[in-house]
Amino acid sequence: MTLKLRLLVTIIPLVLTAILVVAAVALQLGVTESKEALTEAASDKLKVESNQTSQAIIRYLKTIESQVRSMSSQSYVAQAADDFIGAFNRYSEQRAVLSEAQKSQLSTYYTEDFASRFEKRNNTQPNNPESLVNNLSSNTKALQFDFIAGSDFAIGEKDGLYRLTNTTDYARYHDQYHDYFRSFLQEFGYYDIFIVDVDSGNIVYSVFKELDYATNVTSGPYANTGIGEVFKKAAASSAADNVYFSALDSYLPSYNAMAGFIASPISSQSGQVEAVLIFQMPLNVISEIMTHGRDWQEAGLGESGETYIVSPQGTLVTESRFFLEEPQQYNAAIAETSPSIARQIKLAGTSVGLQPVSSATAKKALKGQSGFESVIDYRGVEVFSAYSPIQMGEYQYAALAEIDVEEALRPATALRNKLLMGTLIATVVIASVAVLLAIWLASRLVKPLNEVGNACKALTSGEGDLTIQLERSNIPEINRIIEPFNAFIGQVREIISQIKIDAASLASASEELSAVTEQGEQNAVDQNEQMRIVDDAIKRLSVSVNEVANSTAMSRDHGDKANVSLSENKERADYVADNIQLLVKLIQDSSKVISALKEEVGQITSLLDVINSIADQTNLLALNAAIEAARAGEAGRGFSVVADEVRALASRSQRSTEEIGQLIEKMNRSSIQSVLAMEKAEAAASGGIHLVELVTTAMRELSETIDQVQNMASLVAEATREQESTSNVVLGSVDTVNSLSDELRTGATQISSAAHELAAIANNTQAMVDRFKV
DSSP states (O other): OOHHHHHHHHHHHHHHHHHHHHHHHHHHHHHHHHHHHHHHHHHHHHHHHHHHHHHHHHHHHHHHHHHHHHHHHOHHHHHHHHHHHHHHHHHHHHSOOOOHHHHHHHHHIIIIIIHHHHHHHHSSOOSOHHHHHHTSOHHHHHHHIIIIITOSSOTTOGGGOOOOSSOOHHHHHHHHHHHHHHHHHHHHTOSEEEEEETTTOBEEEESSOOTTTTOBTTTSTTTTSHHHHHHHHHHTOSSTTOOEEOOOEEEGGGTTEEEOEEEEEEEOTTSOEEEEEEEEOOHHHHHHHHTGGGOTTTTTOTTTOEEEEEOTTSBBSSOOHHHHHOHHHHHHHHHTTOHHHHHHHHHHTOOTTTSBOOOHHHHHHHTTOOEEEEEEOTTSOEEEEEEEEEEETTEEEEEEEEEEHHHHTHHHHHHHHHHHHHHHHHHHHHHHHHHHHHHHHHHHHHHHHHHHHHHHHHHHSTTOBTTOOOOOOSOHHHHHHHHHHHHHHHHHHHHHHHHHHHHHHHHHHHHHHHHHHHHHHHHHHHHHHHHHHHHHHHHHHHHHHHHHHHHHHHHHHHHHHHHHHHHHHHHHHHHHHHHHHHHHHHHHHHHHHHHHHHHHHHHHHHHHHHHHHHHHHHHHHHHHHHHHHHHHTTTTHHHHHHHHHHHHHHHHHHHHHHHHHHHHHHHHHHHHHHHHHHHHHHHHHHHHHHHHHHHHHHHHHHHHHHHHHHHHHHHHHHHHHHHHHHHHHHHHHHHHHHHHHHHHHHHHHHHHHHHHHHHHHHHHHHHHHHHSBO
16 A cells, blocks of 8 residues: 555545544534424423313313302202102102013113113123112102103103103103203203202202113112212202312213213202202313314324323323324224223224323322423323323312424424535535545655655666665655665675675586586486396295295195094094994894784784684675574564674675785785885995995095195295295395485485576576676
């Protein structure tokens, strides 16, 4: 790498690094400042928004509080309460008893109409609806049948019934007062309005007519709900203008939707509390306030900002903006962590009371704290959250104003991108100028050194003129290089002159040494060839001796084996002779037995002749007896039968003796043949014994001959071993001489090669120094 390139490689990265560091620091500072400013702005805005919506909710709650207090203090309402209480208590007396069909219809309304709508909203059946209707009083059943189950108005429209068809006082008072309360409810958006008898706890009037209508709030199925809670507080109140709030919680008659109640006592003309007026608060109005009429951008909340209220139970009291805008995307996001909750929200068509909120800011607000933080919201998204508590009666709720961090800091991201682009452009421009300056500066520094390099290159080219001298320059640093260089050239010139003289002398001596070593090398080659011939002859002799020794050893081994085999065969021949002699004896014994058998067979033949003669005589006697029996006639018939049997027996005896005679004849012939065969076997065995004796004699003579051959082979083997030992000694001496001859030839070759190399070096040195001019 040239000096100029090294300077550029060093200077340019340093300049670029400095530029990039400055740009990065400036960019980071700009982005950080902008994020801090935007975070501060988001904090201020969200705090203001949280405060404004909280104040709006408080004002609305005060309005509700004022309305319930105002209505409960009206004499018209007090009169209505008084009339409804009396008519309610007399209703079962003035109305006919419910028929079984009407009771069944009321029960069906609970188990089918109400249950199916409940299941549609909650994805589950209400818990034992039959028990709800079975535990109602007869008065409550009658009123619920007339205004709910027996009404022609659909569910959710039961408030449309004004006048019953019966003539009860309750029907007349309901027709008189219902329009007033219904109009008030519709005008101010309440969910329902109730009048409850203080003494009995019965709900004597309801606008909307749900399953809580006509029930008892102290001992009935809804005694432990929000409506029972506010009734107890208002009934125990000593002041007629007090207002009481219940906690917001799920409410079974409203299909487990979140409900809140506000109550105030109703006093009679005597000043005594005779009833309680209860409003079921319109949570949709509160949601409308918190959702800014669904115009969040107009309210300054951008694309992701929202305000909402969280109950003490940790669920939404008002609707989620994201559920209202994109319910499918909202459910998909919630389903990733809570599939069951997402399913309930989808079925219910609302997130109120179902969507849990467990962020740190919600928990702090429920504890009465206010502030601003960055947290993960109920969707799992990072948001800026301003939080503060909001009071509803004696209960504390959390009011939150939030916006996605990504949207709040989007201007900082845009600013960062712009700053990054500007920084990149500035960096490219400054880097280009820095590169040009670095190139110019490096050229200025390297130019004098290039001039010195060119002079050195001229010195080494051509014939190597050592008389050249470099000229001094105007740069002191360069002169400190030129002056020592000129002195070095002078010293080299003197050395080259002396090398020329020494190289000429060395070349002459090397040529003479090369000639002498070449002659010595040729003599060594001739000697080595003669020793090779001798070595080959001795090796052939040694091979022949080895072969003789091996053959002798093999002959001796074969003789030993033959001797052993002869000994074994001799023993076998003796064994065979003994066996043959035993066989001859056995054959002789068998011959005697067969001869005896032949004589016995002859005796059996004689006996058979006697038996045969007796059978002939018996047959003749039986014939005579048969003739005499025939003569005797009938008296000799039995004797005739016996004579026939005897004659038959004599015939069978003759046939048997004839068969036995034939068998004995065969045995006689076989015994004669066996005797002849035994005589032949005896003769053959005697001949075998003679042959065995001859073989044994021949084997004995062969064994003596093999012993003599083995002795001679041993003598030959001993002489061969001595000859082989002598050949090995001679062969070792020849190998030693041959090795020494090879070493002599190798040494001569190496000396000759070294002489040639020395001469070549001398010639090369002469040629090299001849290039220089001295």
